[in-house]
Amino acid sequence: MSIIEIKHVNKGYMLGDEKVPVLKDINFSVEKGEFVAILGPSGSGKTTLMNIIGCMDLLDSGEYYLNGRAIHETTEKDMTQVRNKEIGFIFQNYQLISTYNVMQNIIMPLLMRGMGHKEAEEKCQEIVKLLSIDHRLEHRPNELSGGQKQRVSIARALASEPAILLADEPTGALDTVSGQEVLKLFGKLNEMGNTIVMITHDLKVAQAAKRIVKIVDGRLSDYDGTYN
Amino acid sequence: MRISEILRLVMLNLSQNKFKVILTSVGIIVGSATIMMVLAIGTGGKLEVAEQFKNLNAGAIDISYESNATEFGSGGRDGGGGMPNMGGGFGGGGGFPSGGGMPDMGNGMPDMGGMNDDRMNQEKIVLSTEDMEDLAVFVPNIADTTISYTTTTEVEGGDLDSASSYTIAGVKSNYMSISNLELAMGEFLSDENDENKEKYCVLGYSIAKEIFGSVYEAYESVIYIDSRPYVVRGVLSEMGSVASGISPDTTIFIPYETGIKYITGEDVSPTITVIAEDVDEVDIVKENIESVLADSYANAEFTITDAGSKMEAASKSNETLQILLVAMAVIVFCVGGIGIMNVLFVSVKERTNEIGILKALGCSQKDILMEFLMEACFMSFIGAVLGVMLALGITPIVESFSVRVELSISGGLLSLAFGVITGTIFGFYPAYKASTLIPVVALNQE
DSSP states (O other), X not given: OEEEEEEXXXXXXXXXXXXXXXXXXXXXXXXXXXXXXEXXXXXXXXXXXXXXXXXXXXXXXXXXXXXXXXXXXOOHHHHHHHHHHHEEEEOTTOOOOTTSOHHHHHHHHHHHTTOOHHHHHHHTHHHHHXXXXXXXXXXXXXXXXXXXXXXXXXXXXXHTOOSEEXXXXXTTTSOHHHHHHHHHHHHHHHHTTOEEEEEESOHHXXXXXXXXXXXXXXXXXXXXXXXX | OOHHHHHHHHHHHHHTTHHHHHHHXXXXXXXXXXXXXXXXXXXXXXXXXXXXXXXXXXXXEEEEEOOSSTTSSOSSSSEEOOOTTXXXXXXXXXXXXXXXXXXXXXXXXXXXXXXXXXXXXXXXXXXXXXXXXXXXXXXSSEEEEEEEEEEEEXXXXXXXXXXXXXXXXXXXXXXXXXXXOOEEEEOOOOHHHHHTTOOEEEEOHHHHHXXXXXXXXXXXXXXXXXXXXXXXXXXXXXXXXXXXXXXGGGEEEEEHHHHIIIIITTOOOOEEEEEESSGGGHHHHHHHHHHHHHHHOTTXXXXXXXXXXXXXXXXXXXXXXXXXXXXXXXXXXXXXXXXXXXXXXXXXHHTHHHHHHHHXXXXXXXXXXXXXXXXXXXXXXXXXXXXXXXXXXXXXXXXTTTOOOOOOHHHHHHHHHHHHHHHHHHHHHHHHHHHTOOHHHHHTOO
């Protein structure tokens, strides 16, 4: 069963009076439990694709089904709920709220669902142990290393038990060792059954995934072993 | 998102920005303090007016005469009498007509039917007991009449080391009931005292204490007015401050005729006080008084003032002041509210990335709106509480300027409510702007 199914999606942005196409007739699907990397150079449209997969942007035409739900037909309000329940975001620069401590950051998606903070904290205990951040729960993001911040970001993404983990350049701000650790962690999470879609410009990072698709000039294709 | 969780986040945000919260709230602090002080000063003013008019007979009408002749009514001697709160005709303060400068009297000088020419008030007229009796006979709907005057003269006796000047009021026996005065001890002056020109007096409360040390010591003692001995027949209860005219606490009351015989002679400007049977008929009674007096004195204009108009004028004056203060408070609140709005706009700008994260994680527009609105609400609540505390703090300072301040719980609650409502209203737009940010744009904002 496909978790993500994208058919003939087009997306462009207005540049003055002219519309510049960014995504051109994208067809793409991800099966449940897959670990897919979308590989593309800067300006190729991969971030736009990620925003569409992550329900943060609307497509111009085409169809997008996420976990069986027709996203192209949903309203902004419904998309907010989809983001909360179906997608776990992992950002390049972590995107942690600086005024909240680690635990407060992790439980945010659950609080947004209407869960109380005590219940949410209990629910996240296993995740923080799995990610080895259980000793830093009271710390603020600025008291953590880059690797730790990214693990907090991953923990937050996992907390809501989403249909997919959507990672945007997850190692982009990390040193090599920390980056490798994060990629290992992704492998482990995938083995545990999580579906992961990772967007990167780095072939070495993409190779940590089980499947690679390439995006160049807004067109998606299977990775054929060539990438500049 | 649960309200309790939004509240928790709001408290978390506020607790980490204490200084900003205080600075943001300055406008609300000032606004709330102003509202509370306005209400307290307004209430104080109302009570002050009520107290000053407490022994006023609402149906009382004072009639006095001011001569245009320069030698008359300019020395402070032989001033008018009248009701304690009604002003003293002329002479008490230097020959000015009664009315005490109250605005909008709506009466004062009546239109005497085209007699306002140079001949008016040229002759010297002394209102007399006969005039009073004429009014009692010819003016219908009158409950009572009295005549009185005030003068200032030397008084000795009691604990006084030397002669001192005091206000002496020559009054009839019914003056006490007409003026709603109360006795602390003894009796008021009688008709016999007046007819026989007996040297009795009744002391005001403050004077009794000043001259004799106590009311008890004063009673049946002797004081010397203009070097003549007067027996203290009674002492009045403390009446407090009055708007104008005879202040009972600081006046020595003597029989009307006694005063004319021994102190003032005929050089006196009395005030006749007429009590209308029905307060609603005061205007008609005033017209009739004018007619009767016009028959007796063709070329004279009398100053006729009624207590109700004075009360109304004083109340209106107080209300105007309060409206002015409220307007000032509203302006302060608007400025405070705009301050909150500005800071919240800056806050939204500063926290755009945070809003983007929240939106990406699935926080609804409603929850973000609620969070920012609650922050505005709490900031203004904190400001309002500090404002109330400020008002409490500055009350003694304001009171030191002889301004009566009547703080009240309802005033405090109202200023709290005004503060919170203002902050929340002005906080709405920035909160709305925050809630409508586009997630992708907000997320990429540094």
